Amino acid sequence: MNRRSPQRLARLTGLLFLVIVVCGMFATTALDGFVVAGDAAATAENVRSGRGLFTAVLLGWTVLLAADAAVSVPLYLLLRDVDGLLALLAMAFRLLFAALLGVAVTGVFHAYALRGDPASTGVGAAGSGARAMAELASFDTAFLFGLVVFGVHLLCVGVLLYRSRYVPRALGALVTAGGVAYVVDSLLGLLVAGHGGAASTALLMPAALGELGLTAWLLIKGVTTGRPHPKETV
Template sequence: MSTRIVDMPPQLAARWAGALYLAIIVGGLFAEAFVRGALIVPGDPAATAANVLQNEGLYRLGFTVHLAYLACAVVVSVILYDLLRRVGPGLALLALCLNLVGIAVEASSLLQLLAPLRVLGDPALAVLPAAHVQAMAYAPARLFANGFGMGLVFFGGFCIAIGTLIARSRFLPRLLGLLMVLAGVCYIVNSFAGFLSPALGARLFPWILLPCLVAELSLALWLLVKGVDARQLP
């Protein structure tokens, strides 16, 4: 391409993308599984409130890590766009837009995770029954999952788009592209299943997301360790 967006050699850019993508995966597992999965108890506002209050530092750390890896995701999106627009400029631009929209949706939904801290620590609400305050704190924390699912619909489209471009390219393995396409389909099916039938979504989760972890981890490690085949770059 005559005009570069990322001001570094493609091989170095690919390795930066891999390192940041790996950080996103680790940060996502920490924030979602280790923090929210442990502190937010489905169907139990009282237990959730107690967990958040007793582990406020960990809860805030989970929020901070989530926000930080979303910032990393923006950088990865731009690097991948710069690399993959050599294969298909239009599809690469679509992938970039889809991921940026997904990041924006997820980031705005992330604000809801601050609500429990605000509500549970507000002296003005001390006059209300404890059960009411706990329910007020619990609802936004659970609602975040819906916003997260909405963001994953756009991210699934991003995965399908870049997977298609990777499969067409000569500088990254075709298998990585096919895995990313599968990951995108799984993300979209998982989100819409949860919206249309929560019971079905609960049965699919977390198994339907295992291909996503395999695909994204494979891509991140390949970019970090191998980078791209510079000889095949257009």
């Protein structure tokens, strides 16, 4: 790579991270607004009556999915000189996460397909509501599995950033901690009934700070070149 290449890769990576953050915040928050816990009929009615917003949610997930897959390339190119094998592993986990996210999002599309007149589905309002709720529940489960993989990816990236000195080492450590937090929180979500709320928010705080901090740093400062430390022991 020439001297300017790492900066271009950093800015492109930061831009894609920003797209992911914005789309992720919108899509997850808006989708949660359609779900009425324990009331399948109300959930189905929300999907039917909020067609415009639900369409925007689908668009948000689609853009996020594309950006998640795309960012794996510049991120790998940026970090491969630090540790090629670990950078390749990080890329593989990112692409695996994107694939799992794609599977998860099909549940949202299936719920959207139930937006029409309940009679037209052949199962009535109650059946349509139950199916919509089941599809959204399947999305939640698949998404949690995907976030376990994403956490491993983030752990790899954090270690690479810490070794590279491309960004402050504290930021690399925060990204690493965020990866661990994603793995732990997602496993708790899969294995412990009722996990979420304030406990999940507190657990994921390092992840949020690390992702937002890295996005801002790459967009504003880029990377500090000329002093990578390949395969340095952490």
